[in-house]
Amino acid sequence: MKSSTPPLPHIPAGKKAIPGVRNVVVVASGKGGVGKSTTAVNLAVALAAQGLRIALVDADIYGPSVPLMMGLHNRQPKVANKTLFPLENYGVKTISIGYLTNPEQAMIWRGPMASGAVMQLLHDVQWVHDGEEIDILLLDLPPGTGDIHLTLSQQAPISGAVIVTTPQEVALIDCRKAITMFRKVSIPCLGVVENMREFVCPHCGEQSDLFAHDGAKALAEQQKIPLLGGVPLEPRIRQLSDAGTPITVTDPDSPQAAHYHTIANNLLVELDRLPRQVKIDIPVVQQ
Ligand SMILES: Nc1ncnc2c1ncn2[C@@H]1O[C@H](COP(=O)(O)OP(=O)(O)OP(=O)(O)O)[C@@H](O)[C@H]1O
Numbered sequence: 246m247k248s249s250t251p252p253l254p255h256i257p258a259g260k261k262a263i264p265g266v267r268n269v270v271v272v273a274s275g276k277g278g279v280g281k282s283t284t285a286v287n288l289a290v291a292l293a294a295q296g297l298r299i300a301l302v303d304a305d306i307y308g309p310s311v312p313l314m315m316g317l318h319n320r321q322p323k324v325a326n327k328t329l330f331p332l333e334n335y336g337v338k339t340i341s342i343g344y345l346t347n348p349e350q351a352m353i354w355r356g357p358m359a360s361g362a363v364m365q366l367l368h369d370v371q372w373v374h375d376g377e378e379i380d381i382l383l384l385d386l387p388p389g390t391g392d393i394h395l396t397l398s399q400q401a402p403i404s405g406a407v408i409v410t411t412p413q414e415v416a417l418i419d420c421r422k423a424i425t426m427f428r429k430v431s432i433p434c435l436g437v438v439e440n441m442r443e444f445v446c447p448h449c450g451e452q453s454d455l456f457a458h459d460g461a462k463a464l465a466e467q468q469k470i471p472l473l474g475g476v477p478l479e480p481r482i483r484q485l486s487d488a489g490t491p492i493t494v495t496d497p498d499s500p501q502a503a504h505y506h507t508i509a510n511n512l513l514v515e516l517d518r519l520p521r522q523v524k525i526d527i528p529v530v531q532q
């Protein structure tokens with residue numbers, strides 16, 4: 246196993262730090278269904294495989310995917326003194342509203358309640374274990390640029406954002422909106438991931454650009470954001486996600502898993518480039 250030097254903490258000044266968490270990186274897109282959760286899960290596993298302490302928080306209150314994709318959908322976290330204890334699988338600690346609710350039940354919450362719930366999934370969790378802090382907490386965002394995004398952007402100590410998109414224009418439009426939102430709240434965009442980049446027919450080997458070609462590369466150049474990497478449209482990635490055994494776990498040496506390892510390495514480089522911000526631990530006020 247390759248071991249990486251843990252990134253330095255980047256807690257933006259003026260934001261309340263999450264006890265035990267050194268970096269928070271959001272995985273966002275603007276558009277739904279482009280592969281944020283799949284990318285977040287495989288990226289988390291790829292980073293953990295480098296010996297880093299990784300957490301994955303599912304900020305999708307209305308449609309949590311992390312429990313299923315992490316193979317933990319029947320499990321419930323321990324709760325003690327209003328503190329949640331994260332579940333762990335594949336070397337990644339995770340927390341999701343999906344561990345606490347009936348998966349068949351629709352969550353009918355107004356925006357502020359949902360945003361409050363996500364903040365609790367960050368702050369009311371015992372992240373420190375045996376005195377060890379989380380190096381990177383990945384936050385899998387729901388689609389859009391709504392209440393949850395705004396609350397998190399303004400209140401959570403976010404080091405930076407990874408933008409996931411498919412290459413076609415209709416996804417890129419929403420990505421630009423997400424990038425604009427992050428810029429308005431001074432959250433650095435650490436890079437773009439081009440998902441479902443091409444499809445290679447398993448029968449004839451012909452390559453098709455189902456969702457156009459190099460759209461994310463053009464977006465990255467235009468917005469002056471690094472391109473962290475790309476992942477092809479590959480049925481095995483979907484099958485293994487649905488089975489709760491991500492490709493980075495099941496077949497870590499496959500070419501598909503290699504794409505996620507490249508993205509992980511590039512993300513670490515970009516985190517290293519961030520100016521070290523002041524870490525301030527604002528004491529929690531008891532209600
Ligand atoms: N590279 C890929 N190849 C094949 N299937 C993929 C790939 N990336 C994602 N998928 C599949 O596409 C579907 C949507 O992916 P995912 O749930 O990760 O998207 P999302 O952006 O998180 O969606 P939402 O906006 O609803 O949260 C899933 O079934 C997933 O398995």
Ligand SMILES: [Mg+2]
Pocket residue numbers: 281282283305310385386387
């Ligand atoms: Mg998702």
